[in-house]
Amino acid sequence: MSAFFQKKPVVAGLLVALIAFLLDQWTKFEIVYNVMVRPHVIEVTSFFNIVMAWNRGVSFGMFGWDSQTKVYVLAAMAFAAAIGLAYWMQRENRLRFALPCGAIIGGALGNGLDRLHWGAVADFLDFHYAGYHWPAFNVADIAITTGAALLILDSLFHKTDSSKNEDRD
Numbered sequence: 001m002s003a004f005f006q007k008k009p010v011v012a013g014l015l016v017a018l019i020a021f022l023l024d025q026w027t028k029f030e031i032v033y034n035v036m037v038r039p040h041v042i043e044v045t046s047f048f049n050i051v052m053a054w055n056r057g058v059s060f061g062m063f064g065w066d067s068q069t070k071v072y073v074l075a076a077m078a079f080a081a082a083i084g085l086a087y088w089m090q091r092e093n094r095l096r097f098a099l100p101c102g103a104i105i106g107g108a109l110g111n112g113l114d115r116l117h118w119g120a121v122a123d124f125l126d127f128h129y130a131g132y133h134w135p136a137f138n139v140a141d142i143a144i145t146t147g148a149a150l151l152i153l154d155s156l157f158h159k160t161d162s163s164k165n166e167d168r169d
Contacts, residue, residue, distance in 0.1 A: 006095055013089045013098030013105070017082075020106025020143040027139050028114065028122045036124070048127050053136040054120040071119050078112030096154050103147030110140035 005012035035042070036052040043049050056070075082105045089101040114121045123136035 009093055009095040009098035010090050012095055013102035014086075016099050016102030017086075017106035017109070020103050020140070021109050024107065024110035024139040024143065025113065028110075028124075031124045032118075032122055041126075047129055048125075050124055051126045051136055053123040053126075054118070055123050055136075056120040068119075071115050075112045075115040078108040078115070082108045082112070094158075096158070097151070100147035100150035100154065103143040103150075107140035107143035107147065110143075111138075114140075 031050070031052065035050065039052040041049050041051050085101045085105050085108075089098045089105075092098070092101075111121045121138065121140075123138050123141070125138060126136045127134045
């Protein structure tokens with residue numbers, strides 16, 4: 001199977017996108033409709049809680065004002081980013097590039113769908129220490145952050161084939 005994905009990295013990337021999207025949507029469904037029917041804090045460890053937080057903005061709650069137009073604009077931006085990454089993934093056609101792109105695509109689609117469905121992104125993972133809380137986040141945010149970090153690492157360590165670049169002097 002690994003040889004198949006090496007030959008068809010876009011398929012592998014899209015599979016990662018699907019897995020990230022489905023895992024994100026499943027966890028949000030469980031939190032919103034089953035676990036947090038009556039919102040409360042579930043203390044899992046001394047540094048981690050499950051909470052119900054609605055992010056109406058973007059990262060860290062920035063631009064969190066209420067506006068129906070903003071909901072559609074942010075959802076459209078998420079979907080446009082997913083389409084752009086899918087196109088870039090297809091052009092690059094490398095497994096080490098496709099997998100993180102797939103993670104970002106799946107996360108973007110998950111958070112974009114939340115905006116259209118609920119008007120906000122459902123966040124529920126809450127890490128804290130000594131009274132300081134990291135902003136709550138979700139599985140889509142983990143996929144996006146991990147994918148972005150892996151793309152940065154790939155850009156730092158990927159060697160391009162210089163024979164493909166023509167000397168234009």
